[in-house]
Amino acid sequence: MAERRIAFVYIKGRLARLPEVRCGTAPTEFFYGAIELERQGWKIEHYEIDPDAPGDLLARALTYLFPLSCRPVKMDPRLLTRGAALAERLNACDCIVATAGNIAFALALLTKLGRIRRPVIGIQCGVLNYPHNFIRKAVSRRLLARMHSMLFADGELAEMRAFFGLPEERIVPNEFGVDLDFWKPGDGATGDYVLSVGNDGQRDYETLLRAAPQIGCPIRIITRRPLPLPLPPNVTHIAGSWHGRELDDDALREVYRGARCVVVPIRPTLQPSGQSVTLQAMACGTPVVLTETAGLWSRKALVSGDNILLARPGDAADLAKNTHRVLEEGELRMRLVSRGLETVRNHGDIRLFAERTGELIERCSRSAA
Secondary structure (H helix, E strand, O other): OOOOEEEEEEEOOOHHHHHHHHOOOOOOHHHOOHHHHHHOOOEEEEEEEOOOOOOOHHHHHHHHHOOHHHOOOOOOHHHHHHHHHOHHHHHOOOEEEEOOHHHHHHHHHHHHOOOOOOOEEEEEOOHHHOOOOHHHHHHHHHHHOOOEEEEOOOOOHHHHHHHHOOOHHHEEEOOOOEOOOOOOOOOOOOOOOEEEEOOOOOEOHHHHHHHHHHHOOOEEEEOOOOOOOOOOOOEEEEOOOOOOOOOOHHHHHHHHHHOOEEEEOEOOOOOOOOHHHHHHHHHOOOOEEEEOOOOOOOOOOOOEOOOEEEEOOOOHHHHHHHHHHHHHOHHHHHHHHHHHHHHHHHHOEHHHHHHHHHHHHHHHHHHHO
8 A cells, every 4th residue: 555656737836745744743634535544655646737727738739629518517628638647647546536527527538538547536526506507518428437526425326327427336425524633622712703714716705794783792803715795793704715815723723722613605506515614613723604405424423412513504593593502501501512523533533534435545546457
Protein backbone atom coordinates (compact mmCIF):
# COMPACT_ATOMS: atom_id res chain seq x y z
CA MET A 1 0.00 0.00 0.00
CA ALA A 2 2.67 2.52 1.06
CA GLU A 3 4.57 1.90 -2.15
CA ARG A 4 1.78 3.32 -4.29
CA ARG A 5 2.06 6.91 -5.52
CA ILE A 6 -1.23 8.77 -5.46
CA ALA A 7 -1.86 12.18 -7.04
CA PHE A 8 -4.43 14.50 -5.49
CA VAL A 9 -5.49 17.32 -7.81
CA TYR A 10 -7.18 20.44 -6.38
CA ILE A 11 -8.60 23.73 -7.55
CA LYS A 12 -6.02 26.47 -6.90
CA GLY A 13 -5.67 27.56 -3.27
CA ARG A 14 -4.73 24.36 -1.47
CA LEU A 15 -0.95 24.14 -1.89
CA ALA A 16 -0.32 27.43 -0.06
CA ARG A 17 -1.93 25.84 2.98
CA LEU A 18 0.07 22.61 2.98
CA PRO A 19 2.75 23.78 5.47
CA GLU A 20 0.13 24.86 8.05
CA VAL A 21 -1.91 21.70 7.59
CA ARG A 22 1.08 19.39 7.86
CA CYS A 23 2.18 20.96 11.15
CA GLY A 24 -1.34 20.89 12.60
CA THR A 25 -2.06 24.62 12.77
CA ALA A 26 -4.86 24.40 10.17
CA PRO A 27 -7.59 21.78 9.61
CA THR A 28 -6.99 19.02 7.08
CA GLU A 29 -10.47 18.25 5.74
CA PHE A 30 -10.26 20.30 2.54
CA PHE A 31 -7.42 18.08 1.37
CA TYR A 32 -10.03 15.29 1.24
CA GLY A 33 -8.12 12.61 3.13
CA ALA A 34 -4.75 13.17 1.43
CA ILE A 35 -3.06 14.40 4.62
CA GLU A 36 -4.36 11.46 6.67
CA LEU A 37 -3.13 9.00 4.03
CA GLU A 38 0.21 10.82 3.92
CA ARG A 39 0.55 10.49 7.68
CA GLN A 40 -0.06 6.75 7.35
CA GLY A 41 2.89 6.42 4.97
CA TRP A 42 1.19 6.70 1.59
CA LYS A 43 3.21 8.49 -1.09
CA ILE A 44 0.96 11.44 -1.91
CA GLU A 45 1.69 14.06 -4.55
CA HIS A 46 -0.30 17.29 -4.49
CA TYR A 47 -1.18 19.28 -7.61
CA GLU A 48 -3.55 22.16 -8.28
CA ILE A 49 -5.17 23.74 -11.30
CA ASP A 50 -6.18 27.38 -11.61
CA PRO A 51 -9.47 27.49 -13.58
CA ASP A 52 -9.41 31.29 -13.76
CA ALA A 53 -6.00 31.81 -15.37
CA PRO A 54 -6.14 33.06 -18.99
CA GLY A 55 -6.64 30.26 -21.48
CA ASP A 56 -4.22 29.41 -24.28
CA LEU A 57 -5.23 29.34 -27.93
CA LEU A 58 -6.44 25.71 -27.74
CA ALA A 59 -8.59 26.42 -24.67
CA ARG A 60 -10.15 29.43 -26.38
CA ALA A 61 -10.87 27.36 -29.49
CA LEU A 62 -12.48 24.59 -27.43
CA THR A 63 -14.60 27.16 -25.59
CA TYR A 64 -15.92 28.37 -28.93
CA LEU A 65 -16.48 24.86 -30.38
CA PHE A 66 -18.10 23.41 -27.26
CA PRO A 67 -20.48 25.89 -25.60
CA LEU A 68 -21.23 25.69 -21.89
CA SER A 69 -24.52 23.83 -22.32
CA CYS A 70 -22.74 20.96 -24.11
CA ARG A 71 -20.06 20.43 -21.48
CA PRO A 72 -20.27 18.59 -18.14
CA VAL A 73 -21.09 20.80 -15.16
CA LYS A 74 -18.48 23.57 -14.64
CA MET A 75 -15.96 21.92 -17.00
CA ASP A 76 -14.07 24.79 -18.58
CA PRO A 77 -11.70 23.87 -21.47
CA ARG A 78 -8.92 25.58 -19.52
CA LEU A 79 -9.10 22.68 -17.05
CA LEU A 80 -8.55 20.31 -19.95
CA THR A 81 -5.41 22.03 -21.24
CA ARG A 82 -3.99 22.45 -17.73
CA GLY A 83 -4.70 18.82 -16.93
CA ALA A 84 -2.90 17.86 -20.13
CA ALA A 85 0.11 19.88 -18.97
CA LEU A 86 0.22 17.71 -15.82
CA ALA A 87 -0.25 14.44 -17.70
CA GLU A 88 3.36 13.24 -17.54
CA ARG A 89 3.54 13.71 -13.77
CA LEU A 90 0.08 12.22 -13.21
CA ASN A 91 0.96 9.17 -15.31
CA ALA A 92 3.93 8.54 -13.00
CA CYS A 93 1.43 7.88 -10.19
CA ASP A 94 -0.69 4.78 -9.66
CA CYS A 95 -4.01 6.57 -9.20
CA ILE A 96 -5.36 10.12 -9.47
CA VAL A 97 -7.91 11.66 -7.10
CA ALA A 98 -9.66 14.70 -8.59
CA THR A 99 -11.08 16.64 -5.66
CA ALA A 100 -13.61 18.66 -7.69
CA GLY A 101 -16.13 17.41 -10.22
CA ASN A 102 -15.02 19.72 -13.01
CA ILE A 103 -11.41 18.55 -12.66
CA ALA A 104 -12.61 14.95 -12.66
CA PHE A 105 -14.52 15.42 -15.92
CA ALA A 106 -11.48 17.06 -17.54
CA LEU A 107 -9.14 14.26 -16.47
CA ALA A 108 -11.63 11.60 -17.56
CA LEU A 109 -11.73 13.17 -21.03
CA LEU A 110 -7.93 13.09 -21.09
CA THR A 111 -8.05 9.35 -20.32
CA LYS A 112 -10.41 8.90 -23.27
CA LEU A 113 -7.97 10.83 -25.45
CA GLY A 114 -5.11 8.64 -24.22
CA ARG A 115 -3.20 11.49 -22.53
CA ILE A 116 -3.77 10.11 -19.04
CA ARG A 117 -3.27 6.39 -18.49
CA ARG A 118 -4.00 6.03 -14.78
CA PRO A 119 -7.34 5.41 -13.05
CA VAL A 120 -9.18 8.56 -12.02
CA ILE A 121 -11.33 8.91 -8.91
CA GLY A 122 -13.53 12.00 -8.99
CA ILE A 123 -15.31 13.63 -6.05
CA GLN A 124 -18.70 14.74 -7.37
CA CYS A 125 -21.19 17.00 -5.61
CA GLY A 126 -24.33 18.75 -6.82
CA VAL A 127 -24.13 17.64 -10.48
CA LEU A 128 -27.89 17.18 -10.70
CA ASN A 129 -28.53 20.72 -9.44
CA TYR A 130 -27.75 21.88 -12.99
CA PRO A 131 -29.90 21.44 -16.13
CA HIS A 132 -28.82 18.69 -18.51
CA ASN A 133 -29.79 18.77 -22.15
CA PHE A 134 -29.29 15.66 -24.29
CA ILE A 135 -25.69 16.51 -25.24
CA ARG A 136 -24.53 17.44 -21.73
CA LYS A 137 -26.12 14.31 -20.30
CA ALA A 138 -24.61 12.04 -22.96
CA VAL A 139 -21.11 13.52 -22.63
CA SER A 140 -21.25 13.42 -18.82
CA ARG A 141 -22.43 9.80 -18.87
CA ARG A 142 -19.50 8.73 -21.04
CA LEU A 143 -16.98 10.52 -18.87
CA LEU A 144 -18.48 9.26 -15.60
CA ALA A 145 -18.16 5.74 -17.02
CA ARG A 146 -14.40 6.32 -17.43
CA MET A 147 -13.80 7.21 -13.79
CA HIS A 148 -14.80 6.07 -10.33
CA SER A 149 -16.89 8.68 -8.52
CA MET A 150 -17.30 9.42 -4.82
CA LEU A 151 -20.27 11.30 -3.40
CA PHE A 152 -20.29 12.93 0.02
CA ALA A 153 -23.52 11.18 1.00
CA ASP A 154 -26.23 8.70 0.00
CA GLY A 155 -28.72 11.44 -0.92
CA GLU A 156 -27.45 11.86 -4.49
CA LEU A 157 -26.49 8.23 -5.07
CA ALA A 158 -29.67 6.63 -6.45
CA GLU A 159 -30.48 9.64 -8.63
CA MET A 160 -26.96 9.85 -10.07
CA ARG A 161 -26.90 6.14 -10.87
CA ALA A 162 -30.33 6.24 -12.49
CA PHE A 163 -29.90 9.52 -14.40
CA PHE A 164 -26.55 8.57 -15.94
CA GLY A 165 -27.08 4.81 -16.07
CA LEU A 166 -23.96 4.11 -14.01
CA PRO A 167 -23.05 0.61 -12.78
CA GLU A 168 -22.99 0.24 -9.01
CA GLU A 169 -19.21 -0.15 -8.75
CA ARG A 170 -18.56 3.13 -10.60
CA ILE A 171 -20.10 5.47 -8.02
CA VAL A 172 -20.01 5.12 -4.25
CA PRO A 173 -20.90 7.28 -1.24
CA ASN A 174 -18.17 8.36 1.18
CA GLU A 175 -19.53 10.46 4.02
CA PHE A 176 -17.38 13.54 4.54
CA GLY A 177 -15.58 14.33 7.80
CA VAL A 178 -13.65 17.09 9.53
CA ASP A 179 -10.35 17.33 11.38
CA LEU A 180 -11.18 16.51 15.00
CA ASP A 181 -7.66 17.37 16.13
CA PHE A 182 -8.40 20.97 15.11
CA TRP A 183 -12.15 21.37 15.57
CA LYS A 184 -12.76 20.67 19.25
CA PRO A 185 -14.48 22.34 22.21
CA GLY A 186 -12.78 25.24 23.98
CA ASP A 187 -12.68 26.36 27.58
CA GLY A 188 -14.14 29.85 27.10
CA ALA A 189 -17.61 31.11 27.90
CA THR A 190 -20.40 30.97 25.32
CA GLY A 191 -21.33 34.31 23.75
CA ASP A 192 -24.74 35.84 23.12
CA TYR A 193 -25.01 35.29 19.35
CA VAL A 194 -26.36 32.85 16.79
CA LEU A 195 -23.93 32.01 14.00
CA SER A 196 -24.39 31.04 10.34
CA VAL A 197 -21.43 30.25 8.04
CA GLY A 198 -21.05 29.20 4.41
CA ASN A 199 -20.61 30.26 0.80
CA ASP A 200 -22.09 27.54 -1.38
CA GLY A 201 -24.98 28.30 -3.70
CA GLN A 202 -27.45 26.19 -1.73
CA ARG A 203 -27.35 28.42 1.37
CA ASP A 204 -30.77 29.92 2.09
CA TYR A 205 -29.88 33.12 3.90
CA GLU A 206 -33.12 34.71 2.72
CA THR A 207 -35.10 32.38 5.01
CA LEU A 208 -32.72 33.04 7.91
CA LEU A 209 -33.12 36.80 7.44
CA ARG A 210 -36.92 36.42 7.48
CA ALA A 211 -36.55 34.43 10.71
CA ALA A 212 -34.13 36.91 12.30
CA PRO A 213 -36.74 39.28 13.88
CA GLN A 214 -38.39 36.24 15.51
CA ILE A 215 -35.06 34.92 16.80
CA GLY A 216 -34.31 38.28 18.39
CA CYS A 217 -30.76 37.77 19.65
CA PRO A 218 -27.68 38.90 17.67
CA ILE A 219 -27.00 36.87 14.50
CA ARG A 220 -23.63 36.78 12.75
CA ILE A 221 -23.54 35.59 9.13
CA ILE A 222 -20.10 34.81 7.72
CA THR A 223 -20.27 34.54 3.93
CA ARG A 224 -18.88 36.13 0.79
CA ARG A 225 -22.33 35.80 -0.79
CA PRO A 226 -24.30 39.05 -1.08
CA LEU A 227 -27.20 39.35 1.33
CA PRO A 228 -30.45 41.16 0.54
CA LEU A 229 -30.56 44.63 2.06
CA PRO A 230 -31.54 46.14 4.38
CA LEU A 231 -30.46 43.58 6.98
CA PRO A 232 -32.58 43.17 10.14
CA PRO A 233 -31.12 45.22 13.04
CA ASN A 234 -29.91 42.09 14.88
CA VAL A 235 -27.92 40.72 11.89
CA THR A 236 -24.24 41.38 11.23
CA HIS A 237 -22.73 40.33 7.89
CA ILE A 238 -19.04 39.37 8.01
CA ALA A 239 -17.71 38.96 4.47
CA GLY A 240 -15.31 36.03 4.34
CA SER A 241 -14.38 32.70 2.79
CA TRP A 242 -11.94 29.82 3.27
CA HIS A 243 -10.06 30.80 0.13
CA GLY A 244 -9.92 34.49 0.93
CA ARG A 245 -8.88 33.90 4.54
CA GLU A 246 -10.48 37.12 5.76
CA LEU A 247 -11.20 35.08 8.90
CA ASP A 248 -8.43 32.58 9.63
CA ASP A 249 -9.08 29.06 10.90
CA ASP A 250 -8.22 29.84 14.53
CA ALA A 251 -10.56 32.83 14.52
CA LEU A 252 -13.36 30.80 12.93
CA ARG A 253 -12.94 28.07 15.55
CA GLU A 254 -13.29 30.67 18.31
CA VAL A 255 -16.42 32.08 16.65
CA TYR A 256 -17.91 28.56 16.56
CA ARG A 257 -17.04 27.98 20.20
CA GLY A 258 -18.54 31.30 21.27
CA ALA A 259 -21.87 30.84 19.48
CA ARG A 260 -24.93 29.75 21.41
CA CYS A 261 -26.16 27.98 18.29
CA VAL A 262 -25.11 27.49 14.65
CA VAL A 263 -27.89 27.73 12.06
CA VAL A 264 -27.33 26.16 8.63
CA PRO A 265 -30.20 27.19 6.31
CA ILE A 266 -30.32 25.22 3.04
CA ARG A 267 -32.47 25.38 -0.08
CA PRO A 268 -34.18 22.15 -1.20
CA THR A 269 -31.42 20.10 -2.85
CA LEU A 270 -30.04 16.58 -3.27
CA GLN A 271 -26.56 17.96 -2.56
CA PRO A 272 -25.31 17.41 1.03
CA SER A 273 -24.91 21.14 1.55
CA GLY A 274 -23.82 22.47 4.94
CA GLN A 275 -22.03 19.25 5.81
CA SER A 276 -18.63 20.66 6.79
CA VAL A 277 -20.06 23.59 8.78
CA THR A 278 -22.43 21.31 10.69
CA LEU A 279 -19.65 18.87 11.56
CA GLN A 280 -17.19 21.63 12.50
CA ALA A 281 -19.76 23.22 14.83
CA MET A 282 -20.66 19.88 16.44
CA ALA A 283 -16.96 19.12 16.95
CA CYS A 284 -16.57 22.49 18.71
CA GLY A 285 -19.39 21.60 21.10
CA THR A 286 -21.94 23.98 19.58
CA PRO A 287 -25.53 22.83 18.89
CA VAL A 288 -26.79 23.03 15.29
CA VAL A 289 -30.10 23.81 13.59
CA LEU A 290 -30.03 22.51 10.01
CA THR A 291 -32.58 22.58 7.20
CA GLU A 292 -33.81 19.06 6.45
CA THR A 293 -33.41 18.52 2.70
CA ALA A 294 -33.33 15.48 0.44
CA GLY A 295 -29.54 15.81 0.53
CA LEU A 296 -29.28 15.23 4.29
CA TRP A 297 -26.09 13.18 4.36
CA SER A 298 -26.97 10.66 7.08
CA ARG A 299 -30.55 10.11 8.17
CA LYS A 300 -29.34 7.33 10.42
CA ALA A 301 -26.73 9.45 12.22
CA LEU A 302 -28.58 12.81 12.33
CA VAL A 303 -31.63 12.57 14.60
CA SER A 304 -33.68 15.69 15.24
CA GLY A 305 -34.05 16.39 18.95
CA ASP A 306 -31.18 14.06 19.82
CA ASN A 307 -27.98 15.44 18.23
CA ILE A 308 -29.36 18.18 15.97
CA LEU A 309 -32.57 20.09 15.26
CA LEU A 310 -33.94 19.87 11.72
CA ALA A 311 -36.12 22.64 10.25
CA ARG A 312 -38.42 22.58 7.24
CA PRO A 313 -37.01 24.05 4.00
CA GLY A 314 -37.98 27.68 3.37
CA ASP A 315 -40.00 27.91 6.60
CA ALA A 316 -38.78 30.96 8.52
CA ALA A 317 -41.15 30.36 11.43
CA ASP A 318 -39.95 26.78 11.87
CA LEU A 319 -36.32 27.88 11.66
CA ALA A 320 -36.93 30.53 14.33
CA LYS A 321 -38.84 28.06 16.53
CA ASN A 322 -36.04 25.49 16.45
CA THR A 323 -33.40 28.14 17.12
CA HIS A 324 -35.41 29.39 20.11
CA ARG A 325 -35.55 25.85 21.47
CA VAL A 326 -31.75 25.67 21.52
CA LEU A 327 -31.48 29.09 23.14
CA GLU A 328 -34.16 28.54 25.80
CA GLU A 329 -34.23 24.82 26.66
CA GLY A 330 -31.15 24.08 28.74
CA GLU A 331 -31.62 20.32 28.91
CA LEU A 332 -32.10 20.09 25.14
CA ARG A 333 -29.02 22.21 24.55
CA MET A 334 -26.88 19.97 26.77
CA ARG A 335 -28.13 16.87 24.96
CA LEU A 336 -27.45 18.36 21.53
CA VAL A 337 -23.91 19.26 22.58
CA SER A 338 -23.00 15.87 24.08
CA ARG A 339 -24.72 13.77 21.44
CA GLY A 340 -23.38 16.02 18.67
CA LEU A 341 -19.84 15.43 19.87
CA GLU A 342 -20.44 11.69 19.98
CA THR A 343 -21.96 11.74 16.48
CA VAL A 344 -19.12 13.65 14.87
CA ARG A 345 -16.54 11.35 16.48
CA ASN A 346 -18.33 8.23 15.22
CA HIS A 347 -19.48 9.46 11.79
CA GLY A 348 -17.78 12.76 10.92
CA ASP A 349 -14.05 12.17 11.39
CA ILE A 350 -11.95 12.95 8.30
CA ARG A 351 -9.84 9.90 9.16
CA LEU A 352 -12.83 7.68 8.40
CA PHE A 353 -13.31 9.45 5.05
CA ALA A 354 -9.60 8.95 4.29
CA GLU A 355 -9.78 5.27 5.19
CA ARG A 356 -12.64 4.67 2.76
CA THR A 357 -10.87 6.75 0.10
CA GLY A 358 -7.79 4.59 0.55
CA GLU A 359 -9.84 1.43 0.06
CA LEU A 360 -11.25 2.78 -3.22
CA ILE A 361 -7.77 3.82 -4.38
CA GLU A 362 -6.47 0.31 -3.70
CA ARG A 363 -9.36 -1.24 -5.60
CA CYS A 364 -8.90 1.04 -8.59
CA SER A 365 -5.12 0.58 -8.63
CA ARG A 366 -5.38 -3.21 -8.51
CA SER A 367 -7.95 -3.32 -11.31
CA ALA A 368 -5.75 -1.10 -13.50
CA ALA A 369 -2.57 -3.12 -12.88
